[in-house]
Amino acid sequence: MIFLHNQSNCKQLVSSSPRHVAIIMDGNGRWAKIRGKLHIFGHRAGVKAVRRAVNFAIAHHFDVLTLYAFSSENWSRSSQEVSALMKLFSRVLNNEIKYLRKYNVRLCIIGDINRFSIQLQNSIRRSEKLTRNNNGLILNIAANYGGRWDIVQGVKQLAMQIRSGVLNPDQIDEKILCRYISMSELAPVDLVIRTGGEHRISNFLLWQIAYAELFFTDVLWPDFNDAVFEGALDAFAHRERRFGGRLQV
Ligand code: IPE
Ligand code: IPE
Numbered sequence: 001m002i003f004l005h006n007q008s009n010c011k012q013l014v015s016s017s018p019r020h021v022a023i024i025m026d027g028n029g030r031w032a033k034i035r036g037k038l039h040i041f042g043h044r045a046g047v048k049a050v051r052r053a054v055n056f057a058i059a060h061h062f063d064v065l066t067l068y069a070f071s072s073e074n075w076s077r078s079s080q081e082v083s084a085l086m087k088l089f090s091r092v093l094n095n096e097i098k099y100l101r102k103y104n105v106r107l108c109i110i111g112d113i114n115r116f117s118i119q120l121q122n123s124i125r126r127s128e129k130l131t132r133n134n135n136g137l138i139l140n141i142a143a144n145y146g147g148r149w150d151i152v153q154g155v156k157q158l159a160m161q162i163r164s165g166v167l168n169p170d171q172i173d174e175k176i177l178c179r180y181i182s183m184s185e186l187a188p189v190d191l192v193i194r195t196g197g198e199h200r201i202s203n204f205l206l207w208q209i210a211y212a213e214l215f216f217t218d219v220l221w222p223d224f225n226d227a228v229f230e231g232a233l234d235a236f237a238h239r240e241r242r243f244g245g246r247l248q249v
């Protein structure tokens with residue numbers, strides 16, 4: 001553990017283990033293709049990897065694990081793939097609730113859920129409600145999520161505050177806008193992992209990862225396991241996080 005002095009000369013604690021890890025779970029389609037199967041076969045295999053990642057996060061006492069499950073751009077896939085994904089999401093939500101309650105995990109969905117079927121929206125609300133008093137791991141699932149959407153919905157909320165006279169435009173600063181962006185109440189994202197070999201963010205968290213460490217692996221999401229996760233944590237522990245400041249020697 002080391003200390004950094006930031007702009008306001010406050011000491012900032014920097015730990016060698018992350019409190020908040022976010023994962024872009026990519027590579028399900030290619031995993032299925034290699035096996036001569038349809039995409040959905042890869043998505044189903046991906047659910048097992050999600051379970052492994054959640055177990056790992058619990059065992060390593062992370063505060064928060066945020067998983068990118070469906071982007072606002074993923075609607076552009078074939079209707080068969082999208083509807084199979086929606087069914088899978090519904091099934092997993094209903095099946096995993098017992099497990100989440102047993103392990104004291106609080107489930108939150110981030111993203112614009114209004115585009116989902118009423119049935120799926122109800123399942124989401126029910127699962128969030130059933131786990132809302134759990135105080136162990138916070139598990140965020142990003143569904144119909146886009147980093148740009150997140151910033152826009154935050155700006156809209158600010159605009160409404162201005163319209164109702166509660167806020168003056170001159171008062172707007174990063175701190176105020178930040179309050180309206182998803183996960184502002186949680187520990188900042190320390191580490192973003194992307195599986196599947198692509199080196200991009202694909203409209204996942206934008207605002208929230210300003211100073212996150214990035215880790216890319218070629219491993220396809222269904223093959224993601226504890227050893228790969230350990231590798232990412234090990235890489236993270238060797239990063240020098242400066243946040244624009246200087247390390248104190
Ligand atoms: C990620 O896997 C899961 C979702 C986007 C829902 P992909 O389906 O994108 O897998 P690849 O990139 O085609 O291998
Ligand atoms: C990002 O993967 C979205 C999720 C993992 C949910 P994509 O497969 O959609 O991203 P691109 O198309 O390769 O950028």
Ligand code: MG
Nearest residue numbers: 026027029196
């Ligand atoms: Mg992909």
